[in-house]
Amino acid sequence: MAGDPYAALGLTKSATDAEIKKAYRKIAKTDHPDLNPDPKAVERFKAAAAAYDLLKDPEQRRRFDAGEIDGQGQERPQRRSYREHAEAAGNPYARDYGFSGDPDLSGVFDDLFGRGARARGAGGFGGAGAGGGFDQQAFHMRGQDLRFQLQIDLLTAARGGKTRITLPDGSDLEVTIPKGAEDGQTIRLRGKGGAGMGQGGAGDAYLTLTVLPDPTFRREGDDIFITLPISIDEAVLGGKVPAPTIDGPVNLTIPPGASTGRRLRLRGRGVNGGDQHVELKVVMPPQVDDDLRAFMENWRKTHAYDPRKEA
Structure with a gap:
């Protein structure tokens, strides 16, 4: 976001803190990569996230409004010596x-x-x-603050972990991702920014997190959502089947007569004590063999029903 962070949120400098937060949430609901894969939407979301990260900090907002830093949080050069x-x-x-x-x-x-x-x-x-x-x-001057985008997977964000980044000077730095980190969250690394002058200390580095979509899990707040395929016999008879969670597989009890779309809840299996919601999906076998066909033909003669009448 090289331009005006207010414009990225559709606001003006007179916006209140509450209006800034509301504008960011509105954009996140429509343009978040998990909800809208359109590249233009992804760019709008990234710009809005960076803008919100800058403007939600009162000191950063004051410095931007005063012209001391630009829309990326970088120091503006003095125009006059x-x-x-x-x-x-x-x-x-x-x-x-x-x-x-x-x-x-x-x-x-x-x-x-x-x-x-x-x-x-x-x-x-x-x-x-x-x-x-x-x-x-x-001559003493504090070093420049630096800002980076860091992509992490959903499981690292949910469980926390460590990753390594390379700083502009070529050095490697191990970064701790806090448990339950969210998309758009900023991590501050004290003293890891630009070098200061004289006795001025080094600036800070700010890492804005981008949580990548996961093929199995979807996150909403502290809750996790998955779709779990089950077979015809598991749907009819019920039983225990393995279900993935962010902390590893667990045995999930399928009630007899389960239908596609039914939701089951695993308490405490989400992020930071949230829940995991499991939506069942009944899947047919790759091929319908003679035994299954004969059984269903005989069953339909005496137990036929029309589910569309109940819809």
Whole structure:
């Protein structure tokens, strides 16, 4: 999302926190990759997720509104140097860079170069002893925050785990995925961003998670949903059949006379204590043999019924 995060959510800068959250949820309900595989919808969802991640943080939102960071959370470059500011027409300190005499500019000077540099006056910033340049040892600035997208599978998100990422400097870093992590969630890695200057600390790295669809499991909040195929005899007679869960297979009791579409619940088998919902699907054998055909013909003579009349 290189543009305006408000536009990605269909909002303006006057939007309240509640309106930002509501807009993100609305987009997630229509454009989430699990619900809408259209590539354009996926891109809209990713843009909305990144926008929500930035704007839900009050400090990040303030800095964006103030023009300090861009829509990706990256620091914006200064458009004008402090030397240019000092030399501007009408500035009474244009000749000796006397920032200490202006109460407004002295605060900026303190923050960027340290109080020691202000105490040195022109020599600290560009005096004769400095050869026209400022004392870099007195310049302190925090490193840039970095933002990344990290794709993980549904089981890792549900159960938690570890993965490795490669940082821009080429180093590897092991990242812990918290149990129950959600799509669009951001993980903060303190001190893993850009290097600082002087005594300024390193910035942070922010990982926005994208949870990939799973062929077996579907997640809604803390609940898990699956479709479980069963045979004709299991549907008629009932019995115990293995059913997959995010923590491994369990034996599920099928009641006699089960039909396609019937839902069974496994309590506590979802995410963080949620439930797993199992929808049954009766599947015919690959081929109907003579025994099954003969049995059904005889059964239909005395037990025939029309399920469409009950629909």
